[in-house]
Amino acid sequence: VQWDFGVPDIRIAPARALGRAYGRVLRRHAATVLAYDRYSDAPEAPLKAELIAMLSMNRSLAIEPDELVLTRGSQMGLYLIARCLIRAGDLVAVEEPGYSPAADLFRRLGARVAPIAVDGAGIQVDALAALHAERPVRAVFVTPHHQFPTTVTLSASRRLALMELCARARIALIEDDFDHEFHYDARPVLPLASVDSARVVLYVGSLSKVVAPGLRLGYVVAPKPFARQMEALRRLIDIQPDLVQAGAVAELFQDGEIPRHLRRARRIYGARRDHLAALLRARLGGVLEFELPAGGLAFWCEVDPPIDVEEWAKRAQALGLVFRTGRRFYLDQRPRPFVRLGFGRLDEREQAQAVARLVRAIPRQRSA
């Protein structure tokens, strides 16, 4: 069993509806979607229109089509942003603990990456300001909604402070809102991009959690000149979007399949969250400590200090259970007493089995 760190359950994805949508698009619109896009007028317009409507209705983001760039998943969004924004030697700030693929990307492109600590209110904006006072920060990468991996929501005062700092200092604010849709206890918090009057936010979204990770369809919202630059780079990498896929997903929106799926998925994931919380408290109460996350697809658990978490993971693997420990969310990759446990992908029975193995794998405690 692989215990994911927060991915959706493919078994509830609208796979058949998606298959039918592909079929329809290829029956009705083959002449457009199978051709080079220069032979027709804005063939990706239907999907863009659906995304724009969704962003407006659910996230208070009012944008125009040429502020929206279609990408292959959010990873390509980050790549395009980084390539257009960052020059070798630039300083880029990231949350720590944080989403290491983003930090890896910035480093690979020549940036110096500086970690900014995350606490119970999200990224410590004071620390970012202090860093910037020392040396200009080109960009900061944040996941304010359900911080990755801690699941913390950026507090209202920190939101304000972060926006003010970035606007004043012209720091590009890369906002990755990777699982906006999955919020259980209240209404989702609106993106920073929705209150971005200074236009410093580059907003990255994806349908990987909405439909399925294998769909590889993401987008970036950016000011027009930057969006144009990203679009030009995307064409250099990948002449045109996958219009077949874009058409199929537009159909899923049009016939209401995506909102329907999301309502169902939220109900299922909400129940699984509560189930796993109860299970962990009952079976691992003294070992793992966590806050019930308001959204997202995973718990961030602190491990009781006497337990060596890396040893625990090793023993679990021997029992056939793989899970992710804290180290991979830190730039220095050194062991940290945390684990991130997804609650979306495993159903109740599977959660019980996985927790049973977790319990069996607990190593003898280190002597102090």
Place this chain on the structure above:
Amino acid sequence: VQWDFGVPDIRIAPARALGRAYGRVLRRHAATVLAYDRYSDAPEAPLKAELIAMLSMNRSLAIEPDELVLTRGSQMGLYLIARCLIRAGDLVAVEEPGYSPAADLFRRLGARVAPIAVDGAGIQVDALAALHAERPVRAVFVTPHHQFPTTVTLSASRRLALMELCARARIALIEDDFDHEFHYDARPVLPLASVDSARVVLYVGSLSKVVAPGLRLGYVVAPKPFARQMEALRRLIDIQPDLVQAGAVAELFQDGEIPRHLRRARRIYGARRDHLAALLRARLGGVLEFELPAGGLAFWCEVDPPIDVEEWAKRAQALGLVFRTGRRFYLDQRPRPFVRLGFGRLDEREQAQAVARLVRAIPRQRSA
């Protein structure tokens, strides 16, 4: 009417079969193709196996799965190659006239691009050798099968000379075999990659012409260490291949749809080639001169010198006919007395209409 410069006719593409294949994959294999690929074992293996079988059977290319990198069309193949290979200031040689998007890409990535003339036997290898003697050439980009845009096939002696030069001088030989399948009068010429004992060839292929340009599915064959490097960069850009698409295309191969489509397409395009040749000779005999190409999807026509080709294109556009003149295939973009006219996308009736407009648009001849 847009007179393309050599693209397939979407109307004969196996669109419905592709739609059914998407549907089947999403019914039968959703758990694999909709998930992150790390949750299953080589989920792109079925498509790779089909491509490997095709390359072995039709192109005498014997390769292993880890010498094959899946990409979004050949453009991404070129991007990955260029990023992994070229450092700012490197010298890259390209055919002239040639495929300008490749030259643009190399330049955009900081390379110095040097044009090497193409004649009736393909790229002038002596000129490449002379250039290299002056200043080391890092890579050369060639389209030896049906040279783009001249349609010329690289002669046997030039093939040998090019391979020897690249092997001796360790020049990376980027071979773009973009329309291998469309050869009419004899068997296709085997790729340089099939006789690459020195392993200097990076072989770029695509299903854009085989199935349809909108499909965005290409591949690169490269020595393992370089393939690994490309794979790592691809993951940085675009975490994983589109497994839904990969699965659907694998099904098209498995049920014989692709070979069946290719047989039919070759018959249709061969007839259209002959039809357009007859038409051009009858209606524009004194104005356009061309060799009947053995393969590909377009004619390369020399325009009678007294006629100003740019003026002709302008007048044609006023009559509703767009066609591509020679200038866009040269680095300096200066007017050249050539046009490239596709014969695949327009059917016989459309060809007749387009030629009629071409004739009507002929400008008065310049006085000498």
